[in-house]
Amino acid sequence: DVKVTQSSRYLVKRTGEKVFLECVQDMDHENMFWYRQDPGLGLRLIYFSYDVKMKEKGDIPEGYSVSREKKERFSLILESASTNQTSMYLCASSAPGPSSHTQYFGPGTRLTVL
């Protein structure tokens, strides 16, 4: 079974702090994604990566950055957390090619910024 794990289920940070959200997948997937999920807005893509050291902006990259130093790990960084970044953050991975239709999601990290 594909397993995508996220470093924390719940996280509370203060405004201005630097925040790291970690995601690890164990299926040797090339593609990895970070989304945020907000009520009434569904899932919105923040950043994605098709390979190590490669990243591309999604639909809402402002205020975020990412790091992909190893194939299995994709980190989301909030350089200076703000209250409007309080949200549920979901990581996903997928294989390349035709099987990339299916994305596998982690359980999510609920981040609260005070």
Added chain:
Amino acid sequence: GNSVTQMEGPVTLSEEAFLTINCTYTATGYPSLFWYVQYPGEGLQLLLKATKADDKGSNKGFEATYRKETTSFHLEKGSVQVSDSAVYFCALRGAGANSKLTFGKGITLSVRP
């Protein structure tokens, strides 16, 4: 650009009722279509998919047919169970896109005994 529109929620049904959740899309070319489900406290998981027009995806008693003429991918189940209570997301992967998914806003389904 690509977009997915889901019917407004939440939806509350009694056990064994018939379920329909509407989903329509806007995309160029021939996208692939998906339904993902999120059970309480969990991440999303793929429920079913269809990759070309007239395909029917099915899983766990749920079905959805890819209708290109109406740009729709409505989710149906003949008899819902309490365990089907979850949030359901319709999504598409655009033709030529490199694994990017566009999601609808999601709809919460509650099934009461």
